[in-house]
Amino acid sequence: MIAEIGLAFLWLAGVLAGLQLIIGAIGLRTDRAEMMAGVRPIAMVQGILVGLSFWCLVAVFMQSDMSVKLVALNSHSAKPMLFKFAGTWGNHEGSMLLWVAVLGVSSGLIAAFERALKYRTHIATLAAQAAIALGFYGFLIFSSNPFERLNPVPLDGQGLNPLLQDPGLAFHPPTLYFGYVGISVAFSFAVGALIERDVGPAFARAMRPWVLGAWIFLTLGITAGSYWAYYELGWGGWWFWDPVENASLMPWLAATALLHSVAVLATRDGLRAWTVMLAVVAFSMSMVGTFLVRSGILTSVHSFAVDPTRGGFLLALLVLYIGGAMALFALRVGTVREGNQFDLMSREGALVINNLLLSVILSIVLVGTLYPLVTEAMGQKISIGAPYFNSAAGYPALLLVVIMIMGPVMRWRRDEFKAVMQRIALPLLATALMLLGLVLARPDVGILPFLGLLLAVGVGVGSFAPLWKRNLRRTPLFTYGMVIAHFGIALSLGGMASESGFIKEKLVAVNIGESNTVGPYTVKFLKIEPVAGPNWTAMEATLEARRGDGEPMILRPQARMFSNPVTPTNEAAIGTVLDGQLYLNIGEPTPDGRWQLRMWWKPYVTFIWLGGILVALGGFLSLIGRAVREKSARARKASPEPFASGDILV
């Protein structure tokens, strides 16, 4: 029964989205107030309905209702509750429903709470949102119905891929989806502004919280995904340049660029056309990402099923939205007046270079991800891996970091090179000291880790330069946000450089009682014994890691065997200390009764994810800071102008 109700809600929400689009479009065209007045309530109801529909799917998963095909295929009654819950979106149909639910709910939120936009632009934005949602409703209902029943009902489900049975799954995909959807909101704003020829600071300020919010979620999603792959796949790496990883990185790069250009538009009314273009590009990247992942067109370790029908449907949506938006851009952006001008040697100039470099990196990743498809079309098969991405994207990324030291201390409109250099004297000094230290102590690191370490120190110190000689209590929250986010980048960069430069690894076959050293640790193999979990059995090794005369650390890696379906996995044991991680993996027994043990010492590897979290935190502070500033600005404005234009009809 719940499944049918969920499907009914989905249909109703889809019909409402259609209505929202039609009356919004006609209302705008014919300038009929009574039609436009309907758009906002419809958007709110649509959001509620699609939210309820998703909740129904959660309910059938929680009850393990095996008569629902999706549950039978992807769940099992013996699964722990958390994974039944998370299993809702651990599959194609469920994850698409989550996508459209988040989209619908945020559409409802814009309808209810957005105040900064002009009324007509607001309605155009909601109509654009409805157009996006409509395609996904169609996709769900006609090609990926999550509520389909099975007859006869199977005794139990087929289980969930054991790699996905991890708390990480509960959070990773939804975070990315929140990010994708937030970008789609920014895109709708851009389309609305293009339709209404209303590209200016007000539009930028309305769009900014959504861009920031989406960017925070994408940052968290990528950070969490990277850590999840790191500890769950058991390969010890934190980034594989896999197509699916790239699919999440590309929207993040575009969103990062957009975030910085939107600041120029909101503060200085410059970069109008470019900002709109970036909003379109960011959305295109999240759609292309979804398409690449969901169509299975590229081979990936994430191995989703290849399905040409679904791929075709998604591609049609892509053509409609991206093609439509780019055509609209080409037709309309010529009529957008040029914004304010500025010198290259200025904050705007630095942000433009930031944008160009991010675009370069984005193109490198996009080309690398798609190139195998291009050559395949020409009858040649190739695989593009880390060597290409690291060497091609590494240097622009490092250059970007150099700009990051200078940009925040530059003045808007125009600045003097000498003055800027004086303001970053301290970070430059720190970099020079680090250079000296590195050359003296470690002449044997690769060039990328070497430059990475240098710049990490430079940015680490430089990120605090905007606070230099300022009244710390009167400095706005968003400035702190920027400082923390940039410091997070420095931390991440330092972690990456240190991990790739100074990693120690060892593969040994050990007997019980034997000791081996890796990095600063001596690891003693104490025992190995079978253990059992709710739906798996494993051989669990107990190892004692000791550093010098310090307290021993007990680590227990497992070689696990899941029962439904039968799949072997490795559960790494990770010992975290202040200056790095000890990563242990137990493998197969050797014929002479010893056990394979893989050990890594990864100095400061945790900084990678810690940095990611700080970046997201910086974004969050910035979001709050901007919201506070907007509110007080509105309160000041409200007195001479009693009604904001958006409020007249509600």
Place this chain on the structure above:
Amino acid sequence: MKHIWLWLPLGLFVLFFAVVANGLINPADRVIMSTMIGKPAPQFSLPSAVDGLPGVGVANLRDGKPKLVNIFASWCIPCASEAPMLEQLAKQGIEIHGIAIRDRRQDLDRFLARYGNPYARIGADNDAKAQISFGSAGVPETFVVDGKGIIRYQIAGDINPSNVGDLLTALKAAK
């Protein structure tokens, strides 16, 4: 003139569309079988790719024993996933010659330390010429070569529990 540039993004998108639509309509048959099966292994001689192991040449394949030629790379993810299978094969006494494609010494060392080293020899194929002359289209691929140096069997893609049986049968037949 300015307006032509504005259509550039759309143009690029059309290009993207053409590529992926083609990819969807002709779902690439990702397996290309070598035309070299049944023929003698090609002339090649590769220098050693890692310290401690000799390189590979066609002469090494004609010593009377059947063996596996595994084409791999440290930057290739499926190669890592087939590593345990190769290790088990090596443990059963099967001689495996590796051909490392476009690789670097330190990366290979790292790869072998991480995933195990089942190889008796590893040759460095830095321009993938030997790979192409074997008729191999990607990494990983594995060939069964009999004692006279004739290529008998090929697995395109990783060795896994579903195809290792066929591989062993082919090895037995090559004796």
